[in-house]
Amino acid sequence: MRTRIIVCGHGTTSHTGRSAIASLVNAVRRHAGGPEVVDAFFDVQQPSLADVVAETSGPRVIVPLLLHHDVSTAGRLAAVAADDPLVRVAPAMGPDWVLAEIGVRRLIEAGARPSDTIVMVAPEADGPRALADISKAARLLSAVWGGPVHVGVVDGVGTPVEDALDVARAHNQRVVVSMYALASGQGASAIGRLGADVVTAPLLGAGAPDARLVTLALERAEVLSFPGEVGSATR
Incomplete structure (x- = not known):
């Protein structure tokens, strides 16, 4: 069967x-x-x-x-x-290398440049294990992108997204948010309203x-x- x-x-x-x-x-x-x-x-x-x-x-x-x-x-x-x-x-x-590769594709599609400061933002992390997964996803994205990636979380544990963006802006470069969300929804919409210079599409685009x-x-x-x-x- x-x-x-x-x-x-x-x-x-x-x-x-x-x-x-x-x-x-x-x-x-x-x-x-x-x-x-x-x-x-x-x-x-x-x-x-x-x-x-x-x-x-x-x-x-x-x-x-x-x-x-x-x-x-x-x-x-x-x-x-x-x-x-x-x-x-x-x-x-x-997290997975495939998602990191697609995340970089979304960065390129959004017009991200090597000089930009990248912040991966997840809608939510409800505990240490979730945060560990998101942090690993950011490391994978960093490895594929070839530059540092900061991490921010809209809701839950971890670095609040507002703080992550403040740190990113201190580099005096454009701030690009890499949306760590599968598809459009309430969490993804919240990420899109963060006020970054550029926000990528979710991993599942149009x-x-x-x-x-x-x-x-x-x-x-x-x-x-x-x-x-x-x-x-x-x-």
Whole structure:
């Protein structure tokens, strides 16, 4: 029996954000090969993750469309997996080199220059583990960009974004915010209102999703196998 892939992320009220997430799920569906690919949401949108798991059967792997650890969603994922031995949870999408490469692409698209001061901004960090993930993402971005990257957080633990921007402005260069958000939404909108000289688009921009994001999602699904199943989730 083939594994069903459940692609699950935070919902959003943003039409642009919803379209971007739907495009990513559809692209994963087209490239998955044989497994059925369905979408689910932790909040805001339907169907909910709990409903999708309850209405499906057989081996299933949940691919969380998360860029860093999140206490609330981690608890939901653990609870769902604990209730059904045929449900497994893949690693979150980030941090990852792929996201750093796409982040640099967004910087270039936004017109960032080597002389600019870069600040990676995340909408939220709800604890030390989330902050560690975001800090790692910034280090990866720095390595690909080839220059220092500061870190700011809109809400939660870590350096408040206002402080991070103040430090960045002290360099007397243009300040460019690298948006560490998957798609447009309330958190991404807050980042866009920060008053930086330049703000990048989310990792999921307009149009078709970057093929590297699709591959990353499928690789996350491949990580796990189920007893008695031959091959990976995408074969």
